[in-house]
Amino acid sequence: MALDIVRADSVGQAAGVLAGDDGARFLAGGTFLVRAITAGDVSIRTVVLSDGLGLDRIALGDPIEIGSAVTMAQVLGEPHLGFLHPVADSIGGPAVRAMATIGGNLFAQSPYGDFAVALLALGASVVSEGADGEASQDLEAFLAEGPPRGRIVRAVRFATPAAGAFRYLKITRKHPHGASVLSIAAVLPVPGGTLAGVRVAYGAMSPRPMRARAVEAALEGRPLDAAAIEAATKVAADGTMPEDDPQASAWYRRAVLPVHLRRLLSGEEG
Numbered sequence: 001m002a003l004d005i006v007r008a009d010s011v012g013q014a015a016g017v018l019a020g021d022d023g024a025r026f027l028a029g030g031t032f033l034v035r036a037i038t039a040g041d042v043s044i045r046t047v048v049l050s051d052g053l054g055l056d057r058i059a060l061g062d063p064i065e066i067g068s069a070v071t072m073a074q075v076l077g078e079p080h081l082g083f084l085h086p087v088a089d090s091i092g093g094p095a096v097r098a099m100a101t102i103g104g105n106l107f108a109q110s111p112y113g114d115f116a117v118a119l120l121a122l123g124a125s126v127v128s129e130g131a132d133g134e135a136s137q138d139l140e141a142f143l144a145e146g147p148p149r150g151r152i153v154r155a156v157r158f159a160t161p162a163a164g165a166f167r168y169l170k171i172t173r174k175h176p177h178g179a180s181v182l183s184i185a186a187v188l189p190v191p192g193g194t195l196a197g198v199r200v201a202y203g204a205m206s207p208r209p210m211r212a213r214a215v216e217a218a219l220e221g222r223p224l225d226a227a228a229i230e231a232a233t234k235v236a237a238d239g240t241m242p243e244d245d246p247q248a249s250a251w252y253r254r255a256v257l258p259v260h261l262r263r264l265l266s267g268e269e270g
């Protein structure tokens with residue numbers, strides 16, 4: 001079947017094509033989309049190109065803004081985003097990182113979406129554009145509601161975490177780069193000796209990246225000591241809905257999650 005390739009002059013025009021054709025998809029790095037097309041997904045009839053729309057920029061203000069077409073390799077090339085380098089570096093091999101975009105990662109299903117896990121912990125918001133103009137939405141709501149039809153993600157925004165407050169780990173069976181058995185990202189600010197504004201997010205522990213709210217509640221307002229870590233570890237698997245896949249069974253994911261959470265919180269991993 002023929003595939004139409006559309007080059008739009010603006011994000012608004014590209015969004016208009018997507019809104020008017022349910023067989024149209026926005027092509028970012030293509031690591032998922034091109035694979036789906038070559039695998040014979042005939043529901044995709046039109047591809048709207050993302051290059052030339054100015055979505056590949058990083059603005060290092062406050063908040064930081066990363067354009068949706070920025071690749072993992074671009075993140076790795078930006079020294080001011082050093083705290084995100086372990087995240088970008090954990091995604092695929094060099095060829096995937098050269099193409100995979102931040103925007104595309106927001107649409108990934110478990111066990112993928114590692115960058116989205118980090119952004120969820122960072123409290124990021126998602127800026128998108130559709131026929132009704134530009135809108136900003138909390139990433140958690142964006143992930144819960146599913147891919148917005150007829151809207152293009154322009155960028156993600158988040159505040160720079162306090163120095164040393166951001167932690168990330170990813171557990172894989174295939175080294176150095178495999179899909180997640182699980183990933184954990186956390187922002188653990190300790191402004192006056194006690195944790196304030198804790199955010200913890202998991203990857204591969206539910207179909208989309210999720211917040212570990214019970215863990216956050218167990219840590220908030222306490223010093224990051226052995227007692228707090230013990231309390232957090234006890235509720236590590238609360239609310240999780242992992243799936244069985246070739247990386248791991250759901251049972252295994254739940255069983256090892258507390259071990260890795262404990263290591264992350266104690267600073268032994270991540």
Ligand SMILES: Cc1cc2nc3c(=O)[nH]c(=O)nc-3n(C[C@H](O)[C@H](O)[C@H](O)COP(=O)(O)OP(=O)(O)OC[C@H]3O[C@@H](n4cnc5c(N)ncnc54)[C@H](O)[C@@H]3O)c2cc1C
Nearest residue numbers: 026028029030031032033092100101103104105113114153
């Ligand atoms: C070998 C291999 C290894 C991988 N390893 C990992 C890994 O370790 N961790 C991980 O998280 N992922 C991994 N991935 C998955 C994937 O590469 C990443 O999730 C990547 O970030 C997806 O981005 P993309 O730009 O390639 O998306 P695309 O394939 O271009 O798009 C994916 C979907 O998102 C939509 N989309 C993309 N951008 C936008 C936008 N701005 N607005 C609206 N819709 C949009 C597209 O229309 C499409 O439906 C791997 C993939 C492969 C092939």
